[in-house]
Structure formats: structure tokens, C-alpha cells
Amino acid sequence: MDNKNFKSGFVAIIGRPNVGKSTFMNRIIKEQIAITSPKPQTTRNKIQGIFTDDNRQIIFLDTPGIHKPHNDLDQYMDKAAVSALKEVDAVLFMTEAGEKSGPGDKFIIEELKKIKAPVFLILNKIDLINPDEMAPQIDEYKDLMDFAEVIPISASLGINVDDLMDTLTKHLPEGPKYYADDQITDHPEYFIVGELIREKILEDTRDEIPHSIAVVVESMNQRSAAGKLQIEAYIYVERESQKPIVIGRGGSMLKNIGIGSRIKIEHLLGEKINLKLWVRVKKNWRDDKAFLASAGYSMKDLNN
Numbered sequence: 001m002d003n004k005n006f007k008s009g010f011v012a013i014i015g016r017p018n019v020g021k022s023t024f025m026n027r028i029i030k031e032q033i034a035i036t037s038p039k040p041q042t043t044r045n046k047i048q049g050i051f052t053d054d055n056r057q058i059i060f061l062d063t064p065g066i067h068k069p070h071n072d073l074d075q076y077m078d079k080a081a082v083s084a085l086k087e088v089d090a091v092l093f094m095t096e097a098g099e100k101s102g103p104g105d106k107f108i109i110e111e112l113k114k115i116k117a118p119v120f121l122i123l124n125k126i127d128l129i130n131p132d133e134m135a136p137q138i139d140e141y142k143d144l145m146d147f148a149e150v151i152p153i154s155a156s157l158g159i160n161v162d163d164l165m166d167t168l169t170k171h172l173p174e175g176p177k178y179y180a181d182d183q184i185t186d187h188p189e190y191f192i193v194g195e196l197i198r199e200k201i202l203e204d205t206r207d208e209i210p211h212s213i214a215v216v217v218e219s220m221n222q223r224s225a226a227g228k229l230q231i232e233a234y235i236y237v238e239r240e241s242q243k244p245i246v247i248g249r250g251g252s253m254l255k256n257i258g259i260g261s262r263i264k265i266e267h268l269l270g271e272k273i274n275l276k277l278w279v280r281v282k283k284n285w286r287d288d289k290a291f292l293a294s295a296g297y298s299m300k301d302l303n304n
């Protein structure tokens with residue numbers, strides 16, 4: 001039965017790479033639906049996280065951090081972020097507390113000025129700074145545009161996150177429940193499974209490897225005789241020389257990636273799995289539109 005004063009709406013989370021957008025989303029949704037890492041540009045697609053309680057349903061669009069594009073994948077990521085701004089009810093523009101605005105922020109603010117929805121300035125990671133350091137930063141941002149609200153938070157510690165949710169709710173219209181109570185994302189499970197494998201690779205590798213990796217889940221619908229779910233995935237690298245790095249000496253790196261991602265996936269799915277991983281070379285895949293589309297980074301998806 002619909003609550004008469006039920007509120008609902010779509011909210012985009014936008015900001016430079018690494019400010020903590022995915023960490024915030026996972027805290028709200030209380031499940032890991034977006035991967036996080038200390039390395040910038042971890043998020044590549046727009047991800048919907050759905051928060052529902054008795055009084056409201058808020059659908060969050062987590063966006064890739066906007067940055068200067070160097071290749072087709074970068075262009076896809078920027079376009080995904082900007083397209084998320086269309087038709088939203090509010091925008092959370094996330095920055096790192098204590099950090100000055102950079103050229104990346106100015107680019108985002110120019111896009112934000114074009115939309116009608118209220119824009120919140122969110123200063124994340126307040127656990128890392130002295131509160132006095134925030135005032136000059138807030139003044140600097142306020143000179144760039146008008147914000148409906150300015151809210152300091154710590155996404156990883158949960159500080160002020162409930163207040164942010166309550167203030168956000170006040171700005172949302174009364175509306176329907178778009179999704180079932182227990183639906184937390186619109187992404188298919190195989191996508192999140194691929195992302196969890198990629199997250200484990202980001203944890204274990206360095207230098208150019210993290211950005212050179214794409215993970216494609218080939219199948220996850222077979223079961224072993226004992227009933228265990230079989231998951232098979234390809235890890236794509238860009239160059240022949242990267243393959244031995246991901247496999248490691250005697251297969252040790254790939255083994256660790258397998259063990260670590262299996263634990264994450266079992267946690268997500270709530271069941272035991274068998275995970276098979278293969279490493280493949282796909283030369284310069286970040287500039288290969290056909291490959292990008294097959295790996296889930298299709299520009300066409302963003303145009304509707």
C-alpha cells in the first residue's frame with residue numbers, strides 16, 4: 001500500500017575521481033554494489049543504488065569521476081557522468097574536504113549550472129581534516145555557483161550521512177515507489193561479479209596494470225554435480241607483456257586474485273561458488289569501440 005506522503009526521486013552523485021562517491025553509495029545501500037579503491041577512476045559505468053525505507057525511495061546514480069579524456073574509455077566515462085545529470089531530482093556534487101577546487105571541478109560546475117535540480121555541495125572525508133580548514137574551501141566553491149545545501153560528511157565512517165539523507169529527502173517530490181523494497185541495484189549480478197574481480201585486481205596490482213584491465217564474466221549459470229555455481233570470467237589486459245604480471249610467478253598472482261574475488265562474490269551471492277579465471281590479451285582495448293561495447297561500456301547505452 002502506498003504511503004500518501006511517500007517521497008521518491010533520482011539523485012546523481014558527481015565529482016572528481018577518488019573523492020569517495022562509491023564509498024558513499026555502498027554505505028547508503030549497506031551492500032557492496034560499487035567497487036572502491038584508492039586508485040582514481042575506479043568506477044567506469046553509471047551505477048544505480050536504490051535506497052528504500054518506510055517513507056522514501058532514493059535512486060542514486062553513481063558516476064565515473066569526470067576527468068580529461070585520453071581515449072575512448074575516458075570519453076565513455078565522462079559521457080556517463082554528464083548523462084546522469086539529465087532528469088534527476090537532485091545532484092550531490094562531492095568534493096574532498098580541505099582540498100581546493102581544481103580544473104576538473106570547474107568543468108563539472110559548468111555542467112551543473114545548466115540543470116534545474118538542486119545541487120548539494122558535499123565535502124567528504126572530514127575525518128581527515130580539522131573542521132577549521134573547511135570554511136575557505138566552502139567560500140571558494142560558493143563563489144563558483146549557488147548550492148541548495150552544503151554538507152560535510154565522512155562516507156567511510158558514516159558521519160553526517162543520516163543528516164544528509166534527511167535533508168535530501170526534504171528536496172525530493174512526493175512520488176511512487178519505482179522499485180521493489182528489496183531491490184538495491186538495477187545492474188545484473190554478472191556485472192557486479194565482474195566488478196568485484198576487477199576490484200581484487202586493483203588491490204593486488206600497480207602502475208599501469210589497474211587501468212589496463214577489463215573483466216568480462218562469460219558464464220554464471222552452470223552448476224557442478226554438487227550444486228555449486230560455476231563462474232567463468234576473462235581478465236583482459238592491453239599488452240602481451242602485462243599477461244605474465246597478472247598471472248604471476250607459477251600462477252601465484254592469478255591464484256590470489258581468484259581466492260580474493262571468490263570470497264567477495266560468495267559474500268555478495270550468499271552461496272559457495274567455483275571461480276575460473278583466464279587472462280587474455282586484447283591490444284589497446286580502451287580504444288576499441290566494439291570491445292568496449294561487448295565489455296559493457298557502450299556509448300549507445302548513454303544516448304537514451
Ligand SMILES: Nc1nc2c(ncn2[C@@H]2O[C@H](COP(=O)(O)OP(=O)(O)OP(=O)(O)O)[C@@H](O)[C@H]2O)c(=O)[nH]1
Pocket residue numbers: 015016017018019020021022023024035036037038039040041042043044063064065124125126127128153154155156157
Ligand atoms: N578517510 C576517508 N577515506 C575515504 C572516505 N570516503 C572514501 N574514502 C577513500 O577514498 C578512496 C576513493 O574512494 P571511492 O569511493 O573509490 O571514490 P570514487 O569517487 O568512487 O572514485 P572513482 O571511482 O575514481 O570516481 C578509497 O580509498 C576510500 O576508502 C572518507 O570519508 N574518509
